[in-house]
Amino acid sequence: MNKTIQLRAIETVTDTTMPPGQQVRLARNILDPLTEVGLSELRADVRTAYVAGHPRFRCPGCNEPLFVAQNPASANTPRDGRGAHFKHHANVDAPPCRKRTAANLHDIGAVKFPGLxxxxxxxxxxxxxxxxxxxxxxxxxxxxxxxxxxxxxxWRQPDVSFVLDGQAVAVDVQLAAASLATILERGTFYAANKIRHIWVTDTADLDRLSQLAFRDSYLNMGGRIFALDADVVAACVEQSRFQLWELSIMPRLAPPLPLHNVWERDVVDQETILMDPAARKAEGQKRYRRSLASQVGQHFGPQRASMRAALAEGKPLEWMRPEWTTIARQIKGRDIDTAITQGVGAVLAWLYAAEAYASCAEPTARPVALAAMHQATATVLTIRNAKDWAPLVETVCTMSPPVQAALTPDHRDQLNTLLTTAEPTTSVIRNHAQMLSVLFPWVAFKLLVKAPKFGPSINRRNSH
Ligand SMILES: [Zn+2]
Known part of the structure; x- marks a missing residue:
């Protein structure tokens, strides 16, 4: 804990995506609520904006661009935003700044891992x-x-290159240090040159997949990464066809364990290997969502249906006490009294309204769905701890253009005020991530996905 505080020498940052006059934000309020996926996405966004010449975050002291760094790995360092900090880019010509700390190879994920x-x-x-x-x-x-x-x-020099069905492909083998900068700039280079680019790792040491360099690859790719081992080599020889393993993060709902993630693996052929990266990412997120929805249906179908019916009727959370309690007990979610105190009722109502509006295809029903969403938004932005939930509202807006577009200018203002509060926020999103994901599997990828604890050899894909 002390270490995090010490690494967070930069306590406030200028967020250039916010309106003028509202750009100063607490570093902890930006970083602490981030899930592992949220952290990887923010790191990628910050890097992309920096390369494009309009840095997202600047140091309020010296106005130099900042990036999001990971604290050095240790058993107690969270891999989500709580274990991250803002840092200046190394730059000898930069103006002096007392917030500048020494460069550290860990920050950029460029550390060779032992045992490689x-x-x-x-x-x-x-x-x-x-x-x-x-x-x-x-x-x-x-x-x-x-x-x-x-x-x-x-120019680039991929480890292996080839042509398959007229498509040029470049492969880089990733066994260790690939910094986020490398991952992103190779993606850009090959896309610009109409070459498909993939990373391939081996399956020998899956613990390694939890390291930063790998998380930046697969968390930004729908939880998917290609791998090669002797088994798949044998399959290629036998079937005269190029194939790879694809490891995918999938949700596992197995009461009484908390909802968790596992690696599943499939042998995939050119259809997946040559897939457009954006499509591969979207498909990975969709598979995760569908798998979770199906498992929730198996374990908590009636409870979930009944809670959604109550939400449709605008009932308060208290009304859902039996169902909430049944689910929460089995997945080690928070109890309903904590949920009520922490404002979960308003959040569920907002997620429900946002989902209904975003998925409303009937033109005559849209105004009604929009009015319901405006009402739910007005509530969720004014509950006592609205600042704690603001990052979730922002995340959903980023995920869903219709929801984003439906925010009124007043709501946008209110949301910006909450995001730039000078008061520290608390981790209510993390507390209730499981329950929110059970009820709304479409937010689950953002809220729950992280590096699984166990390798894929333990968990094989099953029929769900
Ligand atoms: Zn500075």
Whole structure:
């Protein structure tokens, strides 16, 4: 805890996405509510904006751009936003700033992890991959470490490159340090040159997948990452077809355990391997949502239906006490009295109204759905601890353009005021993430997804 405080030398930041006059925000209010997915997304957004020349966050002291760094890993360091801090970019020409701290390799995820020499090494994996490709008669131009040059003269050297069905593909083998900057700039380079780019890891040491460099890859890719091992090499040879493992994070609802994440794995072929990255990401999030909805249906179908019926009728949370209690007991969610005290009733009503409005296809019903959403928004933005829930409202707005567009200018103002409060917020979103996800599986990917504790060999995909 002390360590976090000490790393958070930058306590306030200028958020350039907020309206002028409302740009100063508490670092802890931005970072602490972030889930693992939220942190990876923010890191990627901040990096992208920085590269594009309009940094999202600046230091109020020296006005230099800031990035979101991860605290050095330790057993007690949360991997979500609570374990992150703002930091200046290394820049010898920058004006002096007393908030500037020394560069630290951990911050950018560029630390070699111990034990990497074991298992398939980098060169081994590259050649294994080229061998797999050579088994597929549809694959041509297989090259190891060939330079790819763009028209502007810039170049990259992927570990392996090939052509499959007319599509050029570049593969980088990721066994260790790939910084977020590398991941993003390679994605941009290859997309600009119409080359599909994928990362492939091995399956020897899955603990490693919880490290920052890997989380930045798969949390921004719908929870999915490709992998190669001897089993899949054998499958390529047997079927004369290029295939890979794909590891995917999926939800697991197994009372009395809390709702948690597991790695599932499938052998995938070119349809998945050549998929457009945005489509692959969206599909991963959709699979997660569907799997959770189906498991919730199996375990808590009647309770969930009854709670949603109560929400449709505008009933208060107290009305849902039996159902809430049944579900919360089985997944170790918070009790209903805590939920009521922490304003969950207004949040459920808002999520329900936002969902109803966003999914309302009937033109004549839209004004009614919009009015209901305006009312629910007015409530959720004025409850006693509205500032604690504001990041969730913001997240949902980012996820759903119709919800975003339906905010009135007054609501937007109120939301900005809450997001820029000078008072510290508390972690109500995290407290109730499981229950909110059970009721609204479409927020679950954002709220729940994190690096699973166990490798995929323990959990195989089943029929749900
Ligand atoms: Zn500064």
């Amino acid at each position: 020499g074991e298992g398939a090494d980098h060169s081994n994996l590259k050649h294994m991959l080229a061998f797999c490709l050579s088994q597929d008669p549809n694959v041509t131009d297989i090259e190891v470490e060939r330079q790819i040059r763009a028209l502007d003269g810039s």
